[in-house]
Amino acid sequence: MRIMCLNGWGGKLHDSLVAYVAEASPDVLCLQEVVHTPASAEAWLEYRDGDHILPQRANFFRDVAAALPDHAATFCPAAQGVLWDGEEVVPSQWGLATFVRNSFPVIGQIQAFVHKGFSPDGYGDHPRSRNAHAVRVHDYARDRAVAVVHTHGLRDVAAGKSDTPERIEQARRLAEIAVRIADDGDRLVVCGDFNVEPESETFQILAGIGLTDLVTTRGFTSTRTAHYGKPGRFADYMLVDGLTEPVSFEVVRDPVVSDHCPLVLEI
Template identity: 65%
Template sequence: MRIMCLNGWGGTLHEELLPYLAQSAPDILCLQEVVHSPATDKDWLTYRDGDHVLPQRANFFRDICRALPDHVAVFCPAAQGVLWDGDSAVPSQWGLATFVQRSLPIIGQVQGFVHKDYAPDGYGDHPRSRSAHGVRVHDPGAGRDLSVTHMHGLRDLRGKMDTPARAVQAARLRSLSHQVSRPGELRVICGDFNVEADSATLRHLAEDGLTELVTAGGFPGTRSSHYTKPGRFADYMLISDPEAVQHFEVVTDPEVSDHCPLVLTL
C-alpha cells in the first residue's frame, strides 16, 4: 500500500500535479489546501488577502476527482469565503480532502477541527480554522486494518514557533487518530503541520508512540524550489510501527506544488 501526503497549493501547478497523481495513483492520498467552488464552472479564480494575492484552481477538488476516478473522495471544508472573478465575488470552500482507492474498504472515518470550528461566513483572521480527517481501512493484501489521519496545521503570521494553540492542535490531532483506530492497529498521521522539525508538536506525537519519518530519514526539508521563504520544513508523516515501513521518500522531482509529496510504502 502507498500513502501520499501533499499540500496541493490550491492547484497552482495543476498542469504538473494532475498527471503526476494520475500516474502515481497512491492507494490513499491526503491532500491539503483544496479549493471547492460548486457555484461556478470557472477554472481559475483569485484569492485576495491584503497584499497576499494568489491564483486558485476554482474547482481543484473536482480536478483531483477526475485525475483519480477509481478513488472514493471526501472533501472536508474548514471555511467558506470568497474568491474573485475580476470584480465579482464567488463563494468558495477551502479545506482538505482524502482519496481512497475503491479496492480498500473504508471501515471507519472521523472528521473534526484541530483549530477553531467551521467558518461559514468568511475565512476570518489568522490563525484561521483548520480541519482534520481520518480514515480506517482494511488492507486485503496485508490482511490488516489501519488508519490514516491528516491535518493542515494553523498558520500563525508570527511564524512556526510553539504556541498554546499549536499544543491544543497537536492534542486534537492525536485524539482524532485514536478515535478512528482500534488499540494495537497500525496508525499513520501526516499533513502540512506548519511547524519546524524541532517543534513540540512532534514531541507530543512521539510521546504517543509515533515515529516521524521525514526527520528520521535525514531529509533536508519538504519544500520545493517554488517556496522562497526561509525554513524548509512544514510537512511530516508519522507511523506507530516503523517496522511496517517498506519505503519512504520526500519527492523532489517532479515539482507539483511549493510542498514536496511525502510517499510511504507499507
Template identity: 65%
Template structure:
C-alpha cells in the same frame, strides 16, 4: 499500500499536479489546501487577502477527483469565503481532502477541527480554522486495519514557533486518530503541520509512540524551488510501527506544488 501526503498549493501547478497524481495513483492520498467552488464552473479564480493575491484552481477537488476516478473522494471544508472572478465575488470553500482507492474498504472515519470551528461567512482572521480527517481502511494484502489521519496545521503570521494553540491542535489530532484506531491497527498521522522539526507538536506525537520519518530518515527539507521563503520544513509523516515501512521518500522532482509529496509504502 502506498500513502501520499501533499499540500496541493491551491492547484497553482495544476497540470503538473494532476499528471503526477494520475500517474502515481496512491492507494490513499491526503491532500491539503484544496479549493471547492460549487457555484462556479470557472477553471481559475483569484484569492485576495490585502496585498496577498494568488490564483487558485477554482475546483481543485473536482479536478483531482477526475484524475483519480477509482478513488472515493472526501472533501472536508474548514471555511467558506470569497474568491474573485474579476470583480465578481464567488463563494468558495477551502479545506482538505482524502482520496481512497476503491480496493481499500473504508471501515472507520472521523472529521473535525483542530483549531477553531467551521467559518461559514469568510475565511476569518489569522490563525484561521483548521480541519482534520481520518480514515480507517482494511489492507487485505497485510490482513490488518490501517488508520490514516491528516491535518493542515494552523498558520501563525508570527512564525512556526510553539504556541498553546499548536499544542492544543496536536492533542486534538492525536485524539481523532485514536478515535478510529483499533488495538491491532497500524497508525499513520501526516500533514502540513506548519511547525519546525524540534516543535512541541512533534514531541506530543512522538511521546504517543509515533516515529517521524522525514527528519528521522535524514531529509533536510519538504520544500522545493517553488518556495522562496526561509524555513525548509512544513510537512511530516509519522507511523507507530516503523518495521512495517517498505519505503519512504520525499519527492523533489517533479515539482507539483511548493511542498514536496511524502510517499510511504507499507
C-alpha cells in the same frame, strides 16, 4: 499500500499536479489546501488577502477526483470564504480532501477540527480554522486495518512556525483523533502540512501515542520546493506507529507539483 501526503497549494501548478497524481495513483492520497467551488464554471479564480494574491484552481477537488476515478473522494471544508473572478465575488470552500482506492473499504472515519471550528462566513483572521480527516481502511492483502490521519496546521503570521499555545492544543487534538480512529493492532499513519519546525513540541505529543516522524529521522533536509522562497525548509511530516513497517519512504523532489514536496510512504 502506498500513502501520499501533499499540500496542493490551491492547485496553482494544476496541470503538473494532476498529471503526477494520476500517474502515481497512490492507494490513499491526503491532500491539503483544496479548493471546492461547485457553483462556478470558471477554471481559475483569485484569492486575495491584502498583498497576498494567489491564483486558485476553482474546482481543484473535482479535478483531482477525476484524475483518480478508482478512488472514493471526500472533501472536508474548514471554511467558506470568497475568491474573485475579476471584480466579481465567488463563494468558495477551502479545506482538506482524502482519496481512497475503492479496493480498500473505508470502515471508519472522523472529520473534526484541530483549531477553532467551521467558518461559514469568511476565512476569518489568522490563525484560521483548521481541520483533520481520519480514515480507517481494511487491507485485504494483509488482512488488517490501516488508519490514516491528516491535517493542515494553523498559520500564525506573528509567530511564524514557532510553538504557540494554539499549536500545542492543535497537536493534542490531532493525537486524540488518531487514538480514536485506530483500534489495537491497526497500523497508524499521521501526516500533513503541520506548519511547524522539527523542534516543535508537536512531535513530543505525537511520540506520546507511539508515533515517529519519517522526514526528520531519515535525513531529509527539506519538504519545500523552489517555489517557496522564505526561510524554514520544513512544513510537511509523516509519522508512523511501531507496528507500521515502511517498505520505502520518499520526499519527492521531481516533478515539482506545488511549493510543497509530496511525501510517499509504502507499507
